[in-house]
Amino acid sequence: MIYKETGQYKSSYKSDHAIFPLLQDKIAFSTLMFIAFLIVPLVINSYWEKAILVPFLIFSLAAIGLNILTGYCGQVSLGTGGFMAVGAFSTYKIMTSFPDMNIMIIILISGLITAAVGILFGLPSLRIKGFYLAVATLASQFFLVWLFNKVPWFYNYSDTGQITVSERTMFNIPVTGADAPPYATYLFCLVLVVTLSFAAKNLIRSKMGRSWMAIRDMDIAAEIIGVPPLKTKLSAFAISSFYIGVAGALYFAVFLGAIEVTESFDIMTISFPVLFMIIIGGLGSMLGSFLGAAFIVTLPIGLKFLMVDMVGLSAVTAKHFEITIWGLLMIVFLIVEPHGLARLWSIAKEKLRRWPFPY
């Protein structure tokens, strides 16, 4: 009843190829955008910004990046943390070398630099696949984090090895640094995330995206029908790394402000959680990247509220519970619903189509 698509005719190719072909989806999406762009900035406060909204947006971007590589192109990567570190450190270096450059341009250039690094570390994927590749991407994780930790040029020879963001403005409103108001950082991330998500969605529907999926489903067969594996795999690595690099740049510049590479970009704090996001959200689904990121960002907050504030456990024990629950959830999702939350949503849509009638 609610999701009834009868009577919605498509009379042109344009409407047939729309991202949201259904009227209901269009309405839902416009409402969401209206709330996100106009209502949230009015009511946002520092807690919501720092704890939920900004990390959610940044991790969604990272999840989209990893989903392009793992979900759409089938190349499992455990090097997300390393690539995010590349984004963060390029932002820092450009920021300190060119003080007048606009922050948006800096972040996009950082993304491009990460894409180049991604191509470099994607080269082994031409020879190896499956978990051999997963292990190879671990090499990039360890190497990159080591590089940023041990080569002083990257952190401008500061004594602590930390990198700290300086204040940058968009339209005369600071978006980075300590004085940035919550609505500014939120809107800055939101604009980037929405634009890049649309770009990703359209890329996936294009020839490039289709060749990624062909490689994922069966690389030899794809090669035989004329999909070039070299170009396809490396383009997936490049674009995925671009997204992850932008996420890393935002993570450093907008979200944390000051980072220490071994802590902030560790395999346990970034690489695995982002992998969880796309598994729980749904491999090969745009919606899944967002759902997974929302889930993983809010889960610790929810659990902490439940266990520390309600039951009265200590923070350490709650943390252990959180790890356990993460692991169990991951297994449960893989067993029960390998396609993740996104699949649950499409099942719900099926149900809503005829609800409340039996047929």
Next chain:
Amino acid sequence: MSIELLNFIETVLNGLMSGVMYSLVALGFVLIFKASGVFNFAQGVFALFAALTLVGYQTGQVPFAHLINELFGTNYHNWYASMPNFLAIILTMITMIALAWIIERLVLKHLVNQDPIILFMATIGLAFALEGVGDLMWGSDVKVLDVGIPSGGSIWLEEATIGLAAEGSDYYGMYIDVLNVWATVIAVILVVTLALFSQYTKTGRALRAVADDHQAALSVGISLRSIWILVWAISGFIAMVAGIMWGTESGVQFSLSLIALKALPVLILGGFTSIPGAIIGGLLIGVGEKLAEIYIGGYFETGALENWFAYVMALVFLLFRPQGLFGDKIIERV
């Protein structure tokens, strides 16, 4: 002999010894991979869990003590003051077997016929869950593990080698940790036992049959499930040995689970399907790492190449021989 040569020999020896430790972890991976096609990322956490359990039994900790105390305001800590090592090890083994059974029941059974990569990700989940449970059960503080294996530098070797250098030079003999020597001895015993077991017993033959071909093994009446439980229990046992060794060396703590990450390049180098490969790969990585640290690390001023050198070594290797040194040739069919 010149001091450089002696130092070189010492480095290689130490590398070989730490390589044995890597091999111990890699061995568990290979066993599970051969028998069930699962790349068990949780192997390192297995080692951590086994070591935690062992310490817990030894010192008589009450499982979940922290949790119970926080929930009910009680003050439980220990049941008894200590337990003989022998008994504690046996109990830990039983725990690991039970764990293998639980894993088969709750996880593997439901994931039969899935993609290897899905199984791999499930074991990442398993690693997290097990680590959380281990911390909840035994607490996350760093623990001292002592099952009576001697450790510290070998004085005998130091004295034996001190005379090798030229007269009057500054040479104080070689330094080798006795613990590593013990680890080597135990690893050799373990491998020989495993080889004999799989070669001469009925179960061992069934094991090899399953590793060779699941379908064929099923059709001649071998129970896949019991073999899987057995294999996971054996690798749990190997994880316990590795956990004891690593735990004695550096204390039982979270970082113990990261040895899985150390064992991955070993596997790539040796091949996922070969037990000799795991051992030789481990030795190669151990030696390569130590040599790189000393002879290349100096150029970086900053050192700590150990974190990634093994990976890069394995990666370079992969480009030339994707199946590893001794792995089965990868044949792809459409």
